[in-house]
Amino acid sequence: MAKSAHSTKMAELNTPNPQAPEGRGSIPPERRTVTPTPDDVKAQADSDDDSVADAARKAAAEQTRAAKDAAAARASDQAARLRDAGESFDPGSFAHAASERLADNLSDAARSIRDTDLTHVADDLASFARRQPLLFFGGAALLGFAAGRMLKASERADTDTTGLSPHDRGVS
Template identity: 50%
Template structure:
């Protein structure tokens, strides 16, 4: 019977060790998530402040007292206030509020998250500073199955001869 008590003692120690490891992993994960969230919070505040500075610069370039200058100035002030709120927001409260909203309105939350993800992706693509950018590639239709299709030539029966320099089109 000594073997059984020894085995159960080893099992209990292994369970305790596994439980400690799980707690350590959870603590590490929470710390990492918090650090990333704080980093994202600072970045969002910085982006909002940068847009506010751009709107302020645009307002200073417009005629003083004009409707456009006033609108740009108000936009700059609103964005700066938003940046300050984001910068000083209590992260735990924001997460709780977001979680509560998601529970009350799951479809709206998912739709908003998808829309926000789409907008962020478009924004990041538009602002990416890729040194290999080639504007000529924008007109490259080699991967587009409709890229070589010319609606005008298809309608006049002149397939394959649309937009070719030096050719004339028959207009009926």
Template identity: 40%
Template sequence: MTPTNKTTPGANDSLKDKAQSAASSAAEEAKVRARDAANTVATEASNYADQAKGAAADEVKGVASALRTAADEMRRGSPQERTFSQIADGLADASDAMRDKDLGEMVGAVTDFAKRNPMVFLGSAALIGFAATRFAKASNHSADAQNAYGAQGSQMDRPQTDDRPRSGSVNVASPAINPSYKGGTV
């Protein structure tokens, strides 16, 4: 006799159900893990955005303070004083609003502010651009100075390119410097 490989219909259904159940639970677990990972990333991104928002609000408040100081030093009632004061007030309000709103609300608020006060917005944007440029240049010069400090060939040790004597004192009566010198005291 030949052996027959018979399986009962109930056993096939049982294996099929077990495989479907295992696949379903694995898919559900993958969904839960993906959702948890997405929530973690969203929380981290939100925390980073809040920190950046706080730093930006501090910078804007600093610019507003500097503008207010500049306005105080100008002649009372002059157009420059009024403009600086208006820009400073607008920036101070924007700084406070930054701290209280989320990113979507902030974009809407900036858009509304720009529509209501286009000149103040453009002036503020220009001043912030100038301030950022100055800050970047100052930071760059500071970094260059720190890197060059104590290094050979720093700017303090520039080579002399003329034929003057290399001693610490300069002889003004020298023929190399003063060709009309004929001797004597100058």
């Protein structure tokens, strides 16, 4: 990390001056200090803020890239499984053709996930939300309700034979 202007001034002032008399009333070099100016303090704070923001941006970008790669890999894996499952059907059957079509679409989705820059997706989503706020918030509410129903359904499916839910059994 580079030295700040304040620490450079301190180092210059704390360097002994061989021409200065060390007599009575003089301040030894190690005791001299300079009060930083408001501009020095602001410059140091801005520098610290920039480095923290840059580190946060880099960490977020790395996590986003890892999540994107994991989602693409998962989609590719599911496409391969779907294609393998389709092979068990007769080659001319509807099930075989449907599984092949779904596998192709899932492979395309995986490729699209891999190739898409998520910052552009976020910008497009924000732009859409500004142009169509009612549709955007309606869709968000619909997704929220769907997620709630799925969670409730998974909790019901997790109920054991005693009729107790995992929450009632003390299981997290």
